[in-house]
Amino acid sequence: MKKKLTAFSVFLLTALLFTSVAFAASGRNGRYQDKLFQYSTINAIMQGQYDGEMTLQELNTHGNMGLGTLNGLDGELIQLDNKFYQVSSNGQVKELDGKMKTPFAVTTKFDAKKKVTLSNVKDFQDFSEKLKANFDNKNHFYAIKIHGKIDYIKNRSVPKQTRPYPPFTEVTPHQTVFEDHDVEGTIIGFYTPNYASTIQVPGFHMHFLSDDRTKGGHILDVKFDSAAVEIQQLSEFDLVLPDTEDFANADLTKTTIKDIEEAENDK
Ligand SMILES: [Zn+2]
Structure with a gap:
């Protein structure tokens, strides 16, 4: 009897072991590797939280493709590709070292599972709709990378701020806007479902960098004939919040979706 029970226990243990290994493997190799990493929230930026503690070096350990801003906005x-570029409000593009800090950034280990071609993109609205049509699950987050010849692009950058920091809605009227035609470059960005609109810009938040590293910014408008698009569905989200006195004292309930949309989209 004792021997029989032992044999059964061994069988049971083996079965359990195989089940857990199979489960772990699906986590390691499946969609759970497709993770979004974010430092701070968009409503913190809206409320003038322009200084963070995260270095670009640290951000690089969480992803190789992303966007955000730098301390002081x-x-x-x-x-x-794990390199950082700053587009200043005068339009200058500079590669940065890892010691600089960010108050808001989003990144992912980019690994596109889907590749499509977008054609005849007329403006940002059209761009958003055509991208969204390729999503299998509109309630998930997405990372997007596009490389190609862009017929028209309208980028903006924001001027560095000094303390006491004004809210973001008071900064964007002073943003600089750059328009370029026939420029080769990379568009990178993220899609955030509306339900998470206090965390990230709802819809598409996209930045641009030209191949010759002389142009870029936060995209307000875009137009192109045809470009290859890489799409990665992100079903996991790591959010790190600043542990600063400023952040502790900020009122993050004041921001509305309308404020964010007006500050981040074309007017
Ligand atoms: Zn942006």
Whole structure:
């Protein structure tokens, strides 16, 4: 009897072990690797939380492709292949070292599972609708990378701020806007479902960097004939919040979706 029970226990243990290994493997190799990493929230930026503690070096350990801004709201940040570029409000593009800090950034280990071609993109609205039509699950987050010849692009950057920091809605009237035609480059960005609109810009938040590293910014409008699009569905989200006195004292309930949309989209 004792021997029989032992044999059964061994069988049971083996079965359990195989089940857990199979479960772990699906987590490691399946969609759960497709993770969004974010530092701080868009409503914190809206409330003038322009200083963070996260270095670009640290951000690089969480992803290789992303966007954001720099401490003091010093321009637009683009992360491409683990390198960081700043587009200042004067339009200058500069590669940054890892010691600089960000108050808001989004990144992912980009690994596109879907590749499509977008054609005849007329403006940002059309761009958004055509991208969204390729999503299998509209309640998930997405990372997007597009490389190609862009017929027209309208980018903006924001001027560096000094303390006491004004809310973002008071900064965007002073943003600089750059328009370019026939420029080769990379568009990178993220899609956030509306339900998470206090965390990230709802809809598409896209930044641009030209191949010659002389143009870029936060995209307000775009137009192109045809370009290859890489899409990664993100079903996991790591959010790190600043542990600063400023952040502790901020009132993050004041921001509305309308404020965010007006500050981040074309007017
Ligand atoms: Zn942006």
